Amino acid sequence: MIFIIFFLTLLSYSITNASVVDFCVADLSSAQTISGFPCKSSLSVTINDFVFSNFNPGNTSDNPLLRASVTAAAVHQFPAVNGLGISAARLDLDIGGNVPMHLHRGASEILMIVQGRITVGFISSDNAVFVKTLSKGEIMIIPQGLLHFQFNAGRSKATAFLALSSSSPGAQLLDVALFGNNLSSAIVEKTTLLDLAQVKKLKAIFGGSG
Amino acid sequence: MIFIIFFLTLLSYSITNASVVDFCVADLSSAQTISGFPCKSSLSVTINDFVFSNFNPGNTSDNPLLRASVTAAAVHQFPAVNGLGISAARLDLDIGGNVPMHLHRGASEILMIVQGRITVGFISSDNAVFVKTLSKGEIMIIPQGLLHFQFNAGRSKATAFLALSSSSPGAQLLDVALFGNNLSSAIVEKTTLLDLAQVKKLKAIFGGSG
Amino acid sequence: MIFIIFFLTLLSYSITNASVVDFCVADLSSAQTISGFPCKSSLSVTINDFVFSNFNPGNTSDNPLLRASVTAAAVHQFPAVNGLGISAARLDLDIGGNVPMHLHRGASEILMIVQGRITVGFISSDNAVFVKTLSKGEIMIIPQGLLHFQFNAGRSKATAFLALSSSSPGAQLLDVALFGNNLSSAIVEKTTLLDLAQVKKLKAIFGGSG
Amino acid sequence: MIFIIFFLTLLSYSITNASVVDFCVADLSSAQTISGFPCKSSLSVTINDFVFSNFNPGNTSDNPLLRASVTAAAVHQFPAVNGLGISAARLDLDIGGNVPMHLHRGASEILMIVQGRITVGFISSDNAVFVKTLSKGEIMIIPQGLLHFQFNAGRSKATAFLALSSSSPGAQLLDVALFGNNLSSAIVEKTTLLDLAQVKKLKAIFGGSG
Amino acid sequence: MIFIIFFLTLLSYSITNASVVDFCVADLSSAQTISGFPCKSSLSVTINDFVFSNFNPGNTSDNPLLRASVTAAAVHQFPAVNGLGISAARLDLDIGGNVPMHLHRGASEILMIVQGRITVGFISSDNAVFVKTLSKGEIMIIPQGLLHFQFNAGRSKATAFLALSSSSPGAQLLDVALFGNNLSSAIVEKTTLLDLAQVKKLKAIFGGSG
Amino acid sequence: MIFIIFFLTLLSYSITNASVVDFCVADLSSAQTISGFPCKSSLSVTINDFVFSNFNPGNTSDNPLLRASVTAAAVHQFPAVNGLGISAARLDLDIGGNVPMHLHRGASEILMIVQGRITVGFISSDNAVFVKTLSKGEIMIIPQGLLHFQFNAGRSKATAFLALSSSSPGAQLLDVALFGNNLSSAIVEKTTLLDLAQVKKLKAIFGGSG
Known part of the structure; x- marks a missing residue:
């Protein structure tokens, strides 16, 4: 069809990069950048x-x-x-x-x-x-x-x-941030103003050390 | 409480503008800007x-x-x-x-x-x-x-x-964009390559003129 | 020249990355990211x-x-x-x-x-x-x-x-989007409200199947 | 037409704000914001x-x-x-x-x-x-x-x-920035390393004082 | 000077809006928008x-x-x-x-x-x-x-x-967020997993009610 | 602890990518993109x-x-x-x-x-x-x-x-931009309106050629 010839010409800059303009399915196996993951090749993208x-x-x-x-x-x-x-x-x-x-x-x-x-x-x-x-x-x-x-x-x-x-x-759960890591109980006490006993009790529950 | 004095001082720049930093409930009665509506006064914002x-x-x-x-x-x-x-x-x-x-x-x-x-x-x-x-x-x-x-x-x-x-x-429905306004049937025909009869039929359904 | 020593020192953080800050000529052979192509090495960039x-x-x-x-x-x-x-x-x-x-x-x-x-x-x-x-x-x-x-x-x-x-x-031409691919004629008819005959006629012109 | 009733309902959130989503013709009589001018009322926007x-x-x-x-x-x-x-x-x-x-x-x-x-x-x-x-x-x-x-x-x-x-x-012309205002010739000399006579000559041409 | 005539013409679009392009000193008396405060008139902006x-x-x-x-x-x-x-x-x-x-x-x-x-x-x-x-x-x-x-x-x-x-x-201080307002002690207890006594103790210090 | 099981489940989408959401320490050995450097592996990031x-x-x-x-x-x-x-x-x-x-x-x-x-x-x-x-x-x-x-x-x-x-x-120093490269003295003269002698004097100081 003669239309097709024209449209392919007209759209030459669109056809090659259209899928990236439209979407960028993450290639999770690559390193992330500040703005997200690199794109999986558009040739392998399907409805799924x-x-x-x-x-x-x-x-x-x-x-x-x-x-x-x-x-x-x-x-x-x-x-x-x-x-x-x-x-x-x-x-x-x-x-x-x-x-x-x-x-x-x-x-x-x-x-x-x-x-x-x-x-x-x-x-x-x-x-x-x-x-x-x-x-x-x-x-x-x-x-x-x-x-x-x-x-x-x-x-x-x-x-x-x-x-x-x-x-x-x-997503960050407050209790895990405060009590689920190795921040020392003394620093948690100082910087949350919670009682030391309370800090130690929650550290025990959430698996924190220190 | 002595803590309060401190915290009010410490937070002086936060307290006055916090709600705008957090949210900006639209004042629909004002004119929009490029980046959205002006904010309703935070004093009148409630959970509702x-x-x-x-x-x-x-x-x-x-x-x-x-x-x-x-x-x-x-x-x-x-x-x-x-x-x-x-x-x-x-x-x-x-x-x-x-x-x-x-x-x-x-x-x-x-x-x-x-x-x-x-x-x-x-x-x-x-x-x-x-x-x-x-x-x-x-x-x-x-x-x-x-x-x-x-x-x-x-x-x-x-x-x-x-x-x-x-x-x-x-949101733009394609049929309303093409057939629900006053774009002349001749231009719609020329720029969609639809048959004129089809254009006129859909103009009748969608209330378009011209 | 003594000035030069100073300026090189002063500009040390600029000199190494200046061309990226200024421009990022696309390396079209690399995979795109969400924000565009990676940059061609600035060493190979010329006026051309x-x-x-x-x-x-x-x-x-x-x-x-x-x-x-x-x-x-x-x-x-x-x-x-x-x-x-x-x-x-x-x-x-x-x-x-x-x-x-x-x-x-x-x-x-x-x-x-x-x-x-x-x-x-x-x-x-x-x-x-x-x-x-x-x-x-x-x-x-x-x-x-x-x-x-x-x-x-x-x-x-x-x-x-x-x-x-x-x-x-x-760039997306409406007729190619609707009639130049394998979206079934029945679905095109249903979702555009065009007559089936019109759909089939344009599918023939634009090379669509289905 | 029955279609119209539906489309008006469907598009209710679009119809009221569509023109702002699409464009925001500047109201030059209003104060600018960081992101540009407020929008002229879409009711008064025409092709012109x-x-x-x-x-x-x-x-x-x-x-x-x-x-x-x-x-x-x-x-x-x-x-x-x-x-x-x-x-x-x-x-x-x-x-x-x-x-x-x-x-x-x-x-x-x-x-x-x-x-x-x-x-x-x-x-x-x-x-x-x-x-x-x-x-x-x-x-x-x-x-x-x-x-x-x-x-x-x-x-x-x-x-x-x-x-x-x-x-x-x-747009900023370098000569006007350096020589077309009231920055003193001594400071221009010091901060451009140009000769004072050159500075004064160009200040005369570009109408600068000081 | 003849140059001046040219430069004013050349810069006509710059001169009127340059200060807004460059900066936008906040007019704190106006309502904020999503993207910050409206700009104070550039005519009243000084080095101070x-x-x-x-x-x-x-x-x-x-x-x-x-x-x-x-x-x-x-x-x-x-x-x-x-x-x-x-x-x-x-x-x-x-x-x-x-x-x-x-x-x-x-x-x-x-x-x-x-x-x-x-x-x-x-x-x-x-x-x-x-x-x-x-x-x-x-x-x-x-x-x-x-x-x-x-x-x-x-x-x-x-x-x-x-x-x-x-x-x-x-800026948000964690203790004030949790203990300096009217969120009920029961909800604080439930959603922080702190002991009720600890919650009430800190509510007293930070002036919270409930 | 039973809590931990829950939190790991709840946070499953956070744990894997949290450090990238939070920060992206530059891998300076990689090519920059428009939006900055790729991220160093979060496994090797330390307080230092x-x-x-x-x-x-x-x-x-x-x-x-x-x-x-x-x-x-x-x-x-x-x-x-x-x-x-x-x-x-x-x-x-x-x-x-x-x-x-x-x-x-x-x-x-x-x-x-x-x-x-x-x-x-x-x-x-x-x-x-x-x-x-x-x-x-x-x-x-x-x-x-x-x-x-x-x-x-x-x-x-x-x-x-x-x-x-x-x-x-x-960072760009004006004198280096104008006088520290190979832009010909004639073009510098023409496009800065400086005297040729001044241009040549500063080219000598800043090491420019041409």
Whole structure:
């Protein structure tokens, strides 16, 4: 067809690099750069790269105390989100389930209730508190980098779908940061103003040394 | 308490602007700038700003032919997402429901199946086709700015939660862009290479003139 | 000269990386990253990298129906623009020449008339139409990601120089996206609301299958 | 038409803000922000906002010594480029015409020859020199923020179209910066290492005091 | 002078907006936008806007327990940094002085020792600990958004100059976030896993209620 | 501990990539990309990467005419700043010490006086002059890309700590750019409007040819 000749000419600069302009499925075997992973060759990209098929609840009984699971679909689990500024996760909470204080340095989070009732709270930089118990039909936005928590507020299991404004949002649980490493108990005491006994008790729970 | 004096001093530059650093709930009554809406005064921000309570299905019977509804929670409906680089929507499809070719200029989209089966497809800039029928437990990413579509692939209602990588993603349905305005039929014919009769037929359906 | 000693010391951190700070001529043989191509070694960069010498009209007779040619100077043709947020192209239209509906996902476009008269139009996201016929002394801006078209509006050849706000703007012709691939005719019909006969007719012209 | 009802619903979040997502024609009467001018109301935007109709040569005889004119189409002359990351200019050089050392802090520049021969040069941060005389069919990229110059290298008038990677690229002529203001001659001498007599001579020419 | 005529013409688009391209001294009386404060009129900008003259130690005796002061020069104290992506602060620590765990959501920090010895530590997102005692001649970088602390490690006063990679870095002290507001003690207990008695003790110190 | 199992699961997507999200210590042996250096493996990163221990005065007697030294801690000297948008330097000026006109294309600069008195000046894009002599307790901001200078204004040595809003700010001394390379004297004369004798005199001092 004569049209085709023209269009191939017209699009010559598009055809060769289009898939990179459109997407950059992460090549997880390569070293990351500041702006994300290098791109997998577009020749090997298929529809299956764009679909994540394990968006299912984790086993909350693995964790009898917190009774919670988080299933992440960020760049390490779902390489197609690389460079696209978004990722997802699902949160499942048994009755009494609890995700303690944590933060995502690199992303705001939208939490969408699928079933049950979840209390969600965050603390802003001026130390104001924002807390609400959400039900089906409600969603909540948690701004980037703020300490926040979620716990089941109802009498049945609860599930939420989460979306985060980064392909690599990060997540840091406050207790693990403070008590799950080798920072000496004396320094933790000094820099948190917690009692030493409290520090040592939580270090024991979270496996910290020092 | 003596600590307080110190902390107020230490935090003097934080306290006054913290809420803007953290978030910028849109003042929809002001004119937008390139980077979004001006911020509502942080003094009037409450937890209710961060919660969107109308994340419910629309009435698909308003639209007997397409049998679809999209409930958006972007900056105009949910001003707290302003500047945070994310928004959400929910998609409800009756049996046979269909969202035709459209694109979001300003956002990539993650589609998370809540119930039912939905066929999702997009066309990349090099004109390759990526299509898959998704079920519960699956999510799909559609890169920014690409033509894509969704339709119900099952025998029951289907619902998906959508997240978009912009607080103001935009949405343009191809048929409305081509046939729902006053671009003359002759120009549409010339620039789409569609037959004039086809153009006129769709102009009639979509309410275009010329 | 004693000055030199000082300046070399003073500039020690500049001298080693200056050319990268200034420019990053693409090494097209390497894999792209999200933010563009890796840089060719600055030792091998010469003035010729910064000059593109093929900014000439293509052969419009290769394409008797559309009678148009586009000569691109984007990163694949002109590697020095890599990372600089700009590229160029020239458009030549014979009498009756026509570039149908297309869009650049990644760039706004400025069109500057060199000779002749060209009708340029775009459709905004709210489906409004902006069309004008331009002559020498006029330029037009087409915002990023919008469907637009150009055709010769005069009785002589027409030429425009184009500048695009990305080193890799991409280009997608609507007809090729819809009719030039293997998306099944049934799905095209369903998601464009075109008649099946029209779809099949254009699939034949643009070489699509299915 | 029943379709319309659906599309209006579907597009409810798009319709209200689409024009801002697409473009933001500068309201030059308002104060600028860091990211550009506030947007003119989209209700008053017409096709004429997107067209700049004064892309013509200036009067080089106004300037018998340099015999050059630059006609800018940046945000102050062409408000529609606000926020779109691009602007344009045309350069006209009489025989012997000369644009001395200058730089654009905020933009890379592509220079496209329309007629004649122009010598273009720039100095990189590691003080290397890149110079070439260009003819029709050639374009050159000058990376952001580097000192550069253009002069007519032929025996006839020369014209180039320029594109810049910012809607507000800025321009600073080195001689005006050094000799066209009230910086004392002693400080200019000390900080440029020029002879005082040379400084005073150029201050007289460029109207500087002190 | 004839040159002047030319240069005014040549620079017409630069002269009017140059100061905004260069800088945007904050108008603190206006509402912030997502990208910072609107610009003070450039007509009223003087050299004094660019100089901050209170870069002196605070009174550490105001705070006998922590014996520390932080003098900030961020956008609220030093409006000229608005939009320039940088700010400064000085830290003075008496013997035994201590700045407990805190973070800056919006900035990386470089700490430069002026006198004395300071122990600086931070915790990365994978909960690794990085701690070192610094002396004169040493500087340390603390990546954006990570929990960190500083305390005087010597037997004399210590001073450091700090630079932060934002004009509005924010600062949040962990103890104030957890114990200085009205988040109920029961929720703090649940979401930090601290003992209730510890929570109540620190709430009393930091003035929290609930 | 049972908690640990949970937290490892919960943090699975964080643990693997946390250090890259947090920091990206430059691997200087790799080729740079547009957005900086690739990251050194996080397994080999230690606290020593985050500390720069040579923040000491250079030998100003190496340079008897200018009597100045600049000690840089940018990405090439201090790889941990890679990607963090900040770097540092210290400036030492003997009596009469002088850093002539120069600019940093890629960074704004904050200058903090440690000892002595320093005159600092810059020229804005509209050619206005901003000059002030600073003493201890004062800091000054110099916006990105503007010509500026510093000289000792007192009767004793002077020291300032500098912070720059880029990990790779660049630095270009005007005299070296104009007179320290092979740009022909005739072109320098033509494009600076300096007298040829002045050009040749400075070319001799700065080692330029041509």
